[in-house]
Amino acid sequence: MSPTDATVGPAVLQVRGLNKSFGANAVLRGIDLDVPRGKVVALIGPSGSGKTTILRSLNGLEMPDAGSVTVGARGATAGSEPAGAGGSGVVPQLPALSLDFDAKVTPKEIAALRDRSAMVFQHYNLFPHMTVLQNVIEGPVHVQKRPRTEAVAEADKLLDRVGLLEKKDAYPFELSGGQAQRVGIVRALALKPQLLLFDEPTSALDPELVDDVLAVIKELADEGWTMVIVTHELAFARQTADEVVFMDGGVVVERGPASQVLRNPREERTQQFVRRLLHEI
Template structure:
């Protein structure tokens, strides 16, 4: 499935503060259906907070998250109650699944139990159906023989692949990845990036926070550069990496890309 020009969702005016620290300051961007959007930028620029807002883990102070099918969540409405905000977060969580930087697997559950936990208890899928789907997904990422292993018996790369399978098992419209390779030893990064490339080829809609600029340049349909809580610029990887319009983007890329090209 190729990405389309039609957005799966549009984010408008997303704002979030923690105390006196404004982490997001009017963030706007759209995510085309079937596309890969890579969020890049310095640490602390707000990228992870965007993902957490899209997944309902954080409540924005203001802004709108709207899906193409008409589902719309307006966090700017002055009359919005805590109950309404909670309902909005739940609705966002129903549309998305998040893969975390540090795996976040349940340590006392086997691989199979980790994968079926969400589909059975959050989505209401029959256990037998969830097990069959989990086994199919584990097979596709090369972990079928690990179904009964506990997380501590797996390598970091294997744990992250289980995290990806756990997200896929929820059958989300939107896959969110928060630095999925940053906690891995360098020799394990490739196996996780390969799975992400395969998902991109299959047409999954993904938003990925990453410092793997080579991966972003190769796989992304659009790159969004964040700095100090705002979107500085966004565009196709060839535009962002070859001819950034902003001096802030240029300085950031020069720092990270120069060592890779020397």
């Protein structure tokens, strides 16, 4: 299921001046970020640099202290975009939503933000008391109020796509880590979001299980999904991302095409980080 064609459209995500502190610790300090439609941005950087806090702010799981987030192209009208190969149905093209965190953000606005973005978590976050199928259709049926028969049919197609249709009646404890993460991806796709968010999607996996998950994400990127990915997999970021953003200390230190930032970074701090991570690999 692909939300866009290969043409680069207007920005699906615009972040301006995002700030967040936990007590005296300033985690985000004036973050600006743009993600064009159909493009993939990888966030890299050391632990504590603010990468995950950005993702959580984009899905309403964290409330920034200041700044704004806009999801959806400005001036867009409600409608839909066709699905691509391997998909099921259409992706709703919702009008742009702007949240101003300098003012009071309402629960209704947070719910609207979650209609437009979907998160794939580092540790899967599947409901342990639900089967795979129940996990996948929970959001479409109970949050988006879509017909259950429609949600089940789409879930079956998506699970088949990632090779897990035979696991639809299994419970999370019966899955390997790689299988659980692929279910997490399917659960996000089932919501038909305009923006996919991945928080270190392979860091909790055994090394031999990483490739299957990365292959699914790479396929989604090739289809034109708009994605923001927090990752420490530099080779994957170089192959998949259109832009890499290096963060440290709550600020953007360097950004640019993946080939430039990861092969020939300009900033000394970026050079140190990339050398260290590649040496560890």
